[in-house]
Amino acid sequence: MSLTRERDGLCDAPVGIFDSGVGGLTVAREIMRQIPNEKIVYFGDTARVPYGSKSKETITKFSRQIVHFLQEQKVKAIVAACNTASAYALDEIEKEIDIPLIGVVKPGAKAAAEATRNGRIGVIGTEGTIGSHIYSTYIKEIDPDITVMGKACPLFVPLVEEGLWQDPVTDEIANRYLGSLIDSDIDTLILGCTHYPLIRSTVGKIMGESVTLVNPAYETARELKALLADENLLNEKGPELGGNRYRFYVSDMADKFQTFANSILKYGILSAKKINIEDY
């Protein structure tokens, strides 16, 4: 009886999600869609964004502080909804904690390895993600015969954050970045940065219909659902009316975060609270 009650309490605990800023909201959105009963605590590191051009050591330190903060929020599992943090920090930090920690890279790599027919996969992402060759490493663990071509696209994040989701400038920059990938005859392309689903239509138009776009946000939500089911941790209770189901924390600029979040998420964000992440 007491075990069941404990388990019930754990099932009802929130899922922690973190990102360098707003990008991880595309992952939160997928989790809200696919497992709508789950409570969420989201942290966006808006004081230290972006992560994509910073070092492994720095990103690991930042991620560790955030994981400590989320553990204090009594989350039952943590999703690193940031490709750079997934690439750099996860292996080290998952050894240090006793709750499940998943990133966006492995689910994305797995889906791409399943999708490719000609064994040629492209990855686009930040300098950090591409420089780490992390997608390639995971894909080659699944099938060493697959060829993986990476391309860093540093301007995509600022273009998305400036709201130019459909714009001739974004088309032009995307044409430049993606040209070499088109020439490489890939049939699958991983959107290896959480901002990129927001310019999915631009990327899709340039790559053409024959190239399958893999969205790691979608795959990560699927993996989280399977993981929670395996561990009997799925929240069976529907949301309570008026309950505080989704909580958002940031390290800076709570108002701006809220505005951007409301342009991405189906549910309005009531508020985002600023905390001092360096204290964790």
Add this chain to the structure above:
Amino acid sequence: MSLTRERDGLCDAPVGIFDSGVGGLTVAREIMRQIPNEKIVYFGDTARVPYGSKSKETITKFSRQIVHFLQEQKVKAIVAACNTASAYALDEIEKEIDIPLIGVVKPGAKAAAEATRNGRIGVIGTEGTIGSHIYSTYIKEIDPDITVMGKACPLFVPLVEEGLWQDPVTDEIANRYLGSLIDSDIDTLILGCTHYPLIRSTVGKIMGESVTLVNPAYETARELKALLADENLLNEKGPELGGNRYRFYVSDMADKFQTFANSILKYGILSAKKINIEDY
């Protein structure tokens, strides 16, 4: 005698310069040009860059840590070579220290107020700088009749850092950002972000010859020279051969900083050293 010796030691001390990253190197470059005898300790906060979209509270905290670090390096004066830090943090921090601290905003505002003939000045910068209305505040202290029009240009920094200093995409984005300023009939435009001198020719082409461009980096180096002269702190000694005249510190990605610095500065950078700025 001992006073003279003390003064000599102080004159020989370096000038501290800091910025959120590489942008402040345009200020360092001007200081190297105008007062070549001065030693320099430069700090770029590459782990927490950019500052332009972060809050006053966060920027003040970051700036205070950097000032502490520079004081430990025994600098004789500090230049905040970052418009956002100058706008947000300077007034508070200069009360806390006993060496001169100057920013880039006041010298830029003064030069613009002197340059305008029709009393209409434009300012371009990051969201933080423009949102603070700091240039307007300083200009109106000099002449309340001057009209100041600000325009945030968030994509300019990533475009410069991507190396697109002369590029059709930069032209297109600049056309969009500057359109409203052209319509406002300004005759003077302040390049209110340290990255912008690197796209000065693009901005100048769009604004036309009748608009005077004010580069606060240049004005700041002039002001620093005058300040050091006033306080008898100018270094009269020429550089020693093989001496370690310019030292560079960063909070992350020392290699990348070095590459960018070498594309901006006349003198090659031997090395940039990474330090943990949160410890200060």
